[in-house]
Amino acid sequence: MSPLTPARTRQSRRYLMCRPEHFTVSYSINPWMEPAKPTDTALAVRQWQSLYEAYIALGHEIELIDPQPGLPDMVYTANGGFVIDGVAYVPRFRYAERQGEEQHFSRWFRENGFRVVEPEHTNEGEGDFLLAGDVILAGRGFRSADDSHREIARVFDREVVSLTLVDPRFYHLDTALSVLDPVVAPGETPTIAYLPGAFDDASRAELERRFPDAIRVADADGAVFGLNSASDGENVFISPRATGFEAQLRERGYTPQLVDLSELLLGGGGIKCCTLELRGGER
Ligand code: ARG
Numbered sequence: 001m002s003p004l005t006p007a008r009t010r011q012s013r014r015y016l017m018c019r020p021e022h023f024t025v026s027y028s029i030n031p032w033m034e035p036a037k038p039t040d041t042a043l044a045v046r047q048w049q050s051l052y053e054a055y056i057a058l059g060h061e062i063e064l065i066d067p068q069p070g071l072p073d074m075v076y077t078a079n080g081g082f083v084i085d086g087v088a089y090v091p092r093f094r095y096a097e098r099q100g101e102e103q104h105f106s107r108w109f110r111e112n113g114f115r116v117v118e119p120e121h122t123n124e125g126e127g128d129f130l131l132a133g134d135v136i137l138a139g140r141g142f143r144s145a146d147d148s149h150r151e152i153a154r155v156f157d158r159e160v161v162s163l164t165l166v167d168p169r170f171y172h173l174d175t176a177l178s179v180l181d182p183v184v185a186p187g188e189t190p191t192i193a194y195l196p197g198a199f200d201d202a203s204r205a206e207l208e209r210r211f212p213d214a215i216r217v218a219d220a221d222g223a224v225f226g227l228n229s230a231s232d233g234e235n236v237f238i239s240p241r242a243t244g245f246e247a248q249l250r251e252r253g254y255t256p257q258l259v260d261l262s263e264l265l266l267g268g269g270g271i272k273c274c275t276l277e278l279r280g281g282e283r
Pocket of ligand 1: 029030033073076078079098126127128172174175267268269270272273274
């Protein structure tokens, strides 16, 4: 590490996860999902367990929601809501295959001391909404409706920056962009990482303007879901296959924590998809 490498600070996080006991690929709603390909549920559970344990080992608090039979994508809890200051804006899924999850997430938030806001518009939670300092970055193009961007701006009274995704492999914002500093001082800009090719020209220009110091990740690392990562401000949980991104993170003073979720990638999800950040709320 060079003397100019910034020191990073770990912030304790609280995450919602769901053990993939019913994981399989029985339908296809993104280009990664091939129902004809066999899946190994026991392996998915073991890999998920390694992520769970990595979070615990680094001092994070994990809440669990019960997996439901017939809802194989429920493991991807990032889509279960978007939570700031104890307010949970719950999802309205684009595809019927996942709509059965909505009531389970709503109930979990209600029973765990969050104020639930039922959405009017199609949105897939933290899959498409990422809090970056004072602003909310919001993905459009594949899943969340444009009207949901206006809706969250009202619900959370924050500026929302809409970003257009153009590559069907990167259909949720969290597959193409990662916020590396979950907590910054008011007015400060967090470091982000993103995959330029996943966005249209206007969105790329917007990202360059707002985040001149961002880590731009190579296509090879994006293609193995390297950006689908979680960060506590110091430790960044990433796929071991994203070796270029791993080196970029080290150069910037972060500590990559490698967790392989190859089996869950068969459903089109990775580390971040399995992790929903819970900000605020009573215990
Ligand atoms: N099979 C799921 C879907 O297509 C994967 C969701 C991944 N989640 C995410 N936050 N990117 O909806």
